[in-house]
């Protein structure tokens with residue numbers, strides 16, 4: 001089951017996985033989900049959809065029931081949003097929705113679906129999996145992207161801790177931390193004026209994640225993957241100051 005399967009990295013996961021498995025696709029936009037489903041069912045697999053806004057907790061609980069009934073063995077927590085700019089300039093609901101989708105939905109889906117995933121994998125003598133899509137933004141506090149970066153730090157720490165807890169169980173856990181990737185995310189986040197050179201192809205990002213699942217706990221993708229340790233080696237105040245200056249510089253250049 002893939003959340004946010006209608007576009008970007010989620011759609012890329014679906015394109016890779018349809019070669020080997022049936023799929024349950026979740027997204028907000030029913031029409032887009034149907035289009036994605038129609039493209040994928042040509043491959044001869046069962047594809048079901050679940051259209052709902054996952055900032056709504058009751059929809060997340062419904063999705064847990066639906067995915068358990070489907071009998072999923074791999075959960076890809078991919079749907080995510082963020083809004084660029086100063087927190088105090090945003091609507092309260094914008095920040096709330098970011099936390100609900102990027103944090104609460106991830107925890108509820110993972111907690112709700114892991115028991116079934118582990119049980120089915122154990123019975124079949126195979127391995128289940130959970131992928132949580134975090135971000136390279138998880139590695140430092142990011143001014144002007146405060147809630148988003150903090151939500152991704154949450155998902156990274158959550159995944160790493162969970163992987164250790166479940167080391168003896170037949171399930172593989174992976175945090176995917178993409179760097180800039182060519183999807184609709186930046187435009188939705190209000191970042192369309194800032195173009196990051198060398199942004200990755202979503203198909204390649206999804207492929208790297210699927211190859212990493214079962215071999216490691218954290219997969220960082222993209223040009224800046226080597227720089228993610230940097231924020232841990234210097235004082236925090238320097239990191240946030242440098243990031244804020246970089247954002248102001250790019251903003252000024254592109255406006």
Ligand SMILES: NC(=O)c1ccc[n+]([C@@H]2O[C@H](COP(=O)([O-])OP(=O)(O)OC[C@H]3O[C@@H](n4cnc5c(N)ncnc54)[C@H](OP(=O)(O)O)[C@@H]3O)[C@@H](O)[C@H]2O)c1
Nearest residue numbers: 004006008009027028029054079080135180181183184185
């Ligand atoms: N692109 C990047 O540069 C980048 C970098 C690092 C991390 N990421 C992470 O990668 C993940 C996928 O993002 P993407 O880049 O592929 O962006 P995207 O193309 O904007 O896709 C986001 C997906 O999430 C779904 N979604 C958005 N709000 C939702 C809601 N309230 N309820 C249910 N589904 C919702 C969208 O579905 P609908 O269209 O149906 O609403 C869409 O399928 C996110 O977690 C993002 O934080 C992206």
